[in-house]
Amino acid sequence: MPKALPVIDTTAPICCSPVAAGPISDDAALQVAVRLKALADPIRIKLMSILLTHSDGEVCTCDLAESVGLSESTVSHHLGQLKKAGMVFAERRGMNVYYRARPDALEALRLVLDPNCCN
Numbered sequence: 001m002p003k004a005l006p007v008i009d010t011t012a013p014i015c016c017s018p019v020a021a022g023p024i025s026d027d028a029a030l031q032v033a034v035r036l037k038a039l040a041d042p043i044r045i046k047l048m049s050i051l052l053t054h055s056d057g058e059v060c061t062c063d064l065a066e067s068v069g070l071s072e073s074t075v076s077h078h079l080g081q082l083k084k085a086g087m088v089f090a091e092r093r094g095m096n097v098y099y100r101a102r103p104d105a106l107e108a109l110r111l112v113l114d115p116n117c118c119n
Contacts, residue, residue, distance in 0.1 A: 037085070043075075044082055060099075083099075
């Protein structure tokens with residue numbers, strides 16, 4: 001069974017110096033690693049892509065499951081890992097849960113990895 005992600009405060013995007021600026025602290029390394037681990041799955045990357053490009057900006061778990069060809073429970077598991085890492089927001093509406101990507105979290109991760117990328 002895979003290791004569970006460590007519990008960290010994900011209420012705000014990553015906030016630390018770029019990894020190329022010098023050795024980073026253990027806490028900062030954990031912050032980056034947890035987010036990279038959450039994204040290190042093809043299904044989760046696909047889910048993030050769907051969420052980031054969907055015209056409404058939010059998508060129901062049931063629609064995401066259909067889009068990736070998996071059961072709702074499997075998709076919910078993947079989204080739960082992304083939520084724990086601070087990459088998505090979730091909002092329950094009745095029986096359904098709607099998810100939105102957190103572009104600010106992805107941008108912060110990009111800046112930590114390489115602040116000169118994509119400028």
